[in-house]
Structure formats: structure tokens, C-alpha cells
Amino acid sequence: MSLWVKICGLSTPESVETAVAAGADALGFVLAAGSPRTVDAARAASLVAVAREAGRRAGREVETVAVVRHQGAEEVERIAREAGVDAVQLHGDEPDADADSLRAAGFRVIRALSAGEYAARRAAGWTSADRLLLDAAVPGSGTRIGAEELAEAPAGFWILAGGLSPANVAEAVAALGPGGVDVSSGVESMRGVKDLALIRAFIEAARG
Numbered sequence: 001m002s003l004w005v006k007i008c009g010l011s012t013p014e015s016v017e018t019a020v021a022a023g024a025d026a027l028g029f030v031l032a033a034g035s036p037r038t039v040d041a042a043r044a045a046s047l048v049a050v051a052r053e054a055g056r057r058a059g060r061e062v063e064t065v066a067v068v069r070h071q072g073a074e075e076v077e078r079i080a081r082e083a084g085v086d087a088v089q090l091h092g093d094e095p096d097a098d099a100d101s102l103r104a105a106g107f108r109v110i111r112a113l114s115a116g117e118y119a120a121r122r123a124a125g126w127t128s129a130d131r132l133l134l135d136a137a138v139p140g141s142g143t144r145i146g147a148e149e150l151a152e153a154p155a156g157f158w159i160l161a162g163g164l165s166p167a168n169v170a171e172a173v174a175a176l177g178p179g180g181v182d183v184s185s186g187v188e189s190m191r192g193v194k195d196l197a198l199i200r201a202f203i204e205a206a207r208g
């Protein structure tokens with residue numbers, strides 16, 4: 001099966017068009033405060049419309065994802081509805097009940113955890129109905145997860161994030177065996193500014 005690829009932190013129509021044309025499965029819009037990639041819900045809605053149209057032209061569905069952090073379930077549901085996304089990516093200390101209520105509200109949920117958080121939860125018998133994304137401790141920082149931090153890779157489909165780039169994604173996938181990858185910093189020319197050639201190169205290298 002083809003590797004699932006998400007390009008995150010998109011904030012311009014050109015970067016959305018490029019990611020879809022290059023074959024991205026999912027696009028992330030940062031609705032968490034304090035990131036150089038943050039967009040408001042209205043801006044995200046206009047980018048979601050661009051993604052839908054680009055997906056229609058490409059003859060496939062492209063998943064749109066609101067990336068949130070430390071926001072309550074009600075607030076997340078409100079902004080995700082306004083943005084019109086398919087999924088939410090919970091990147092903070094959200095309780096499982098928030099994921100449950102967002103799923104019940106009709107959103108697909110991606111649970112983002114650091115490798116350390118995942119190891120602790122796994123040891124305590126935690127399981128989740130949602131897709132799991134493993135990231136570095138500081139999301140969006142371009143820092144990689146080392147194989148030593150990930151003593152046991154999750155069973156089943158999971159998404160690797162954190163410091164991936166066109167230069168290292170193939171090796172990271174071969175080493176850790178995720179079903180999907182997610183990137184933000186590694187396809188930027190400077191923090192918060194996506195580089196269209198790097199987006200294309202990342203998707204090609206990930207699937208290559």
C-alpha cells in the first residue's frame with residue numbers, strides 16, 4: 001500500500017495546489033495559536049475550498065486537517081466547523097473525552113503524541129480509536145524522533161512526524177516503518193514559508 005503523506009502548516013493557495021498536484025493525501029492547517037504557520041478559521045476555510053477543487057481536478061479526495069493544541073473540545077469543534085475540515089489533529093494535553101466528542105461530532109481525529117508520551121501511555125495500557133501520530137516533543141520544531149526514543153513502534157497504521165525532509169524521509173520510513181508521514185519545517189525555505197519545490201521533492205522521496 002502506498003505511504004500516506006500529509007503536508008502540514010499550509011497557508012497559501014499555491015502551496016495547497018502544489019501539495020495536491022504532487023499527490024499529498026492530507027493537508028494540515030495550523031489553527032493553534034503561536035505558530036509562524038497559524039491561520040484563522042476563515043483563512044483555513046478558503047484553503048479547504050482550494051484543496052477540494054484541486055482534489056476534484058485530480059480525481060481524488062484530499063483530507064483536510066485542523067491542527068490544534070491546548071484548546072477545549074467545544075472550541076475545536078467550532079473552529080473545525082468554520083474551517084470546514086474533515087479531521088482534527090490534537091497536539092496538546094487533550095483528554096480522551098475530547099477526542100471522543102470530536103469523533104461523535106463527525107470529525108476524524110489524529111492523536112499526536114511525543115514518543116515519550118506514547119511509551120508512557122502504552123505502558124499504562126492506553127489504546128485509542130484514532131489515528132496515532134508520533135512527533136518530537138516540540139511540535140513543528142523540525143526536530144526528529146530517534147529510533148532509540150521509539151523502543152517499540154505502534155502496531156497497525158501510525159504516522160511519523162518530526163524533522164522529516166526530502167533528504168531523510170525514505171531512510172526514516174525504512175527504519176521505523178510507519179504507514180504515513182507528516183512534514184512541516186522540512187518543506188520550508190524559512191520558518192512558516194513553504195517551498196513548492198521541497199513539497200514536490202518530499203512527496204516523491206517519501207513514496208520513492
Ligand SMILES: O=C(O)c1ccccc1N[C@@H]1O[C@H](COP(=O)(O)O)[C@@H](O)[C@H]1O
Binds near residue numbers: 067068
Ligand atoms: O507546525 C506547527 O507550527 C505546529 C504548531 C502546533 C502544533 C503542531 C504543529 N505542527 C506539527 O508538527 C509536526 C512536525 O512538524 P515538523 O515537520 O517537525 O516541523 C507535524 O505533525 C505538524 O502537523
